[in-house]
Amino acid sequence: MKRYGTLLGLHGKPKDRVLIIRKGAKQTRVGFSTDNGQTWDLDGELVEAETVLDDGGVLWEKYQRSPDAATWLTFGKQPNGYLSVHRVHKHVIKARLYEGGGRWSEITDFPPDQVLFDAGKAWPKEKTDKLAPTAATQEPKPLTTSTHHTGQRVSYIRVSTAEQNLARQREAIGSVDREFQDKISARSRAERQGLEDCINYLRAGDQLVVGSIDRLARSLSDLQTLIDQICSKGASIHFVKEHLDFSAESRDPRASLMLGILGSFxxxxxxxxxxxxxxxxxxxxxxxxxxxxxxxxxxxxxxQARARIEEGQSKTSIAKELGVGRATLYRALGQQ
Incomplete structure (x- = not known):
């Protein structure tokens, strides 16, 4: 039976639902899925054991339903308020505090050790907000998109060779809500299933973060097509290395000019x-x-392959056993 868990990111923020392959005292091997759990990478990656919550992926499911919700804790780790998280940084978390009656505070800095990413479940609905004595006890109303960014921060990473490391790109990108990846040297977009899954996953208000332009596209025309496709969904895209941002709402002409120059070079x-x-x-x-x-x-x-084909074996199974693609086998048979 498969065993699932929640992978925790910066300050314990849920990062992804993972398949727990092997759990150790210090490190745990986990597998990732890029197609909503239909298939899993059984080779997996080693992560720190403390970053994997063995909960069947329950916390991740709660987080998916309320990605901005969290609980504000006292120094004694007791629930102290209901938060709507705006941004997560290394040394501070920016969030709004629910004041009751459908009202939210301005964005305030909270110490990371006082924020629990539990989708706000630790804050009792019936409990009156200590910061607002006259506050109503109903469940907080969500913030509108006009005053609060409710989209997810999504990353796409790609390595072209076995020597390249995903960790370097992850470090540059920082904390994200969802990650998609390709681990092959794909010559065409059709071979990059992780990228296709990523674009299909994006929704209006989401931000796609990529380490650098060359991780996303192999040509200027491909890059422009991808940017247009992402922006048409109401999402935005940020390239970390080049410091470029693109969105449907605000297309910076300087960024467009720089994009053309970089692509030409x-x-x-x-x-x-x-x-x-x-x-x-x-x-x-x-x-x-x-x-x-x-x-x-x-x-x-x-x-040997030709003899096996004459015996009735399929070319696909033979190519797989030989460790080559079907096209390679077809070419080899045609050349002799």
Missing amino acids: AEFERSIIRERQAEGIALAKNQGKYKGRKKALTSEQIE
Whole structure:
């Protein structure tokens, strides 16, 4: 039976629902899902054991229903008020305090150790707010989007090679409500399922945070298409490295200009790299040193594959056993 939990982020804020693969005293291996729990990464990642709450993912579900709600605690860790969290920083949490009667305070700084991210469940509904003696006891009304940002902070991270580290991008991005990732060197957007899931997940008011432009797109045209698609949903996008922000409500012309310049330089750099590679290959051929790319399959493997196909085995199963894609197997069979 699968065992689920809640992964906690900065100051104990719920970060994601995870699959608990192996729980240890200091570290726990957890798996992540990018398609709302349909499939899970069974290889997983190691995280600090104290950041995993073994609760079946209950806290994450509560947080999803009320992502801004939290409980204000006294120094003695007793419930002291109902909060609507605005921003979470390393040393302070900015939030509004419910004053009763449907009224909220201005955004105030709260010490992180006095904020419990429990969707406000620890604050009794029937208890009168200590900061407002005449406060009503009804459940607080949610803040309107005109006065409070209710969207989620969502991140997208991608690594192109086995040597690159997800942790570096996560550190640059900071605390988020939901994370999507791709761990492959995808040449086309169709191969990046994490990105597609991320865009489908975004809602109006959400902010997508990406470590840098090259983590999101491989070309300027692709980048512009993605930005337009995200903004059309009412969400915004922030690139950490380049300090660029884009949204449907306010498209900064300076950011658009910088985007075009960066994209042009990126295209120029890639063309130079391709040209140098071609020159290097040509020189190696002239010197008799270039032998081309190593074949994925040996002649013996290809002959064995052809024999198995004649016996009735599927090409898909054979390619999987050989550790290559179907297209690679098809090409190899066609070349002999």
